[in-house]
Amino acid sequence: MKDQDMSARPAQTMVNGFDPSKTDHLEPAIRAAVERRSRLLGPAYRLMYASPVEIVRGEGTKLYDSQGRDYLDAYNNVPSVGHAHPRVAEAVGRQMATLCTHTRYVSDAILDFAEEVLPSFGGGIEHLMFTCTGSEANDLALRLACHHTGRKGVIITSEAYHGNSFMTAGFSPSLGPRSPLGTWVRRVPTPDSYRMDPARMGAWMAEEVQKQIDDLERHGDGLAAFYADSVFSSDGIHTDPAGLLAPVAEVVRRAGGVFVADEVQSGHGRTGEALWGFQRHGVSPDIVTMGKPMGNGFPVAAVAMRPELVERFGREMRYFNTFGGNNVAIAAARAVWDVLHEEGLQENALRVGQHLQEGLRGLAERYEGIGDVRGSGLYVGVEFVKDRTAREPDADLALAAVAGLRERRVLISATGFHSNTLKIRPPLCFSREDADRLVTELDATLEALGA
Structure with missing residues (x-):
């Protein structure tokens, strides 16, 4: 095959990864934990997000930090039937x-x-x-x-x-x-x-x-x-x-x-x-x-x-x-x-996934930066483009959306060669209410970004 142009790939090797050289913006306790982690575990272990998330427990589709704040987990497929089932x-x-x-x-x-x-x-x-x-x-x-x-x-x-x-x-x-x-x-x-x-x-x-x-x-x-x-x-x-x-x-x-x-x-x-x-x-x-x-x-x-x-x-x-x-x-x-x-989780994935895609397609009608919404069940992608006609990938907008959602306590990441597609793959117990929260917060994020 004629490989895709590797020079077009972002220099980073981890999408949505934390840069350990940039810690000044972190709260003192988080900064100390990040620095300790680097000292003890070495540089190959990577954290997610420009502002890493500290998690102390999970339940169902939610993760919680040490302050008791909940985060909607729309990313982790590992706890397939829900955190701490x-x-x-x-x-x-x-x-x-x-x-x-x-x-x-x-x-x-x-x-x-x-x-x-x-x-x-x-x-x-x-x-x-x-x-x-x-x-x-x-x-x-x-x-x-x-x-x-x-x-x-x-x-x-x-x-x-x-x-x-x-x-x-x-x-x-x-x-x-x-x-x-x-x-x-x-x-x-x-x-x-x-x-x-x-x-x-x-x-x-x-x-x-x-x-x-x-x-x-x-x-x-x-x-x-x-x-x-x-x-x-x-x-x-x-x-x-x-x-x-x-x-x-x-x-x-x-x-x-x-x-x-x-x-x-x-x-x-x-x-x-x-x-x-x-x-x-x-x-x-x-x-x-x-x-x-x-x-x-x-x-x-x-x-x-x-x-x-x-x-x-x-x-x-x-x-x-x-x-x-x-x-x-x-x-x-x-x-x-x-x-x-x-618990009928396959059927839930189908129903909630359809509801989620409907909500995301509603956003696509309002935001030109969303080029495509696609998926099956609870594996959904939202692809961002600079121009819907040319369909040129927009990684900057996708990663800004990931960061904005993190600040609104919704956890996802991005995927694809250009890192311009939101990767939504929550636990299979994701509910319609969870889907609505995701769509609402993505709406707020895109509005704040002027997308």
Whole structure:
């Protein structure tokens, strides 16, 4: 692929990041904490916002600082069923007080959970392997794909994020231009639903993937796996058209590659329309990876796969993860799974997401800087542009809106190559009242900015 012009990318490598060299404007207590953090944790840990937020507790869709002020969390997908959900907390505490050990002993709990989850992926997926993080899950998925195919090439989208292990960072371009990609990695352009003809996008993306397959074969790597986050979250949140990935899957399989559905962002009912994001596209993946939302913040993740992907791997290799799938992790995941279904959170995501988009489109009628509102369920993007005709990205306005919302105690961030799209992905218990608060405060922010 002809890569997007890296010189056009902002110098920063973290969108909406705090600059540790600028602390004079902070309250004394926060400044002291920030300086202590830098001294003890080092420079690689990053804070969000020009004025970092101190959080001491959470509940549902709210976070609270030490002064008792509430912040509406419209950003964190990790606490998928809500911060400090009592049922998850109780399950974790009870299991921790009973037993926490690895998977080399027989245990019914992990089997019961796998038996319940596996049918949700549809035909062909028959096995689950547990990890602690989505990074580990995507790393393991690539090991399986490479071992199965005998190849090592990976194809991803332009701004994809699939993890921060050494291996997965090598195919996560959203980590920034100074984070090197593997020589075995190829990228296809972002499927930009705002600037492209939806009717043509599926065929176009399949053609782009085929070009990269050809290049990998020419260089001797061949295609091991194509990875897709089906809401293209780091690419700017492009949920439509549904069905986009179906022709891509055909091309990947024709080349003998493995189709990996990365469901860390789009799974567990977030799109509202389906339990798993890939299901909106009519795809039956070879491997499904899951991560942080699976345990509502407890470190549990998983890889689900077709049996042929692990058959030879299982004979010739072995997999072991001390904490992956331990008793407490399974208790957390099982509680999240039960809450998700019993509290109807997928249905809530659909209803509230539609209500939220209606409110945001109302703002778009009043503010020319909003070029597009898009999303599915409780994954919504608001793209800012300098000119609606030219559709030139406006990162300055987007980041100013993020900062303005933070001052109004609403937490979100931005995404995409140009960092010009608001990333809205709250806990799945987000209510209509929460959505209205977000829209009201964004309205006030844009008015104050003269947008």
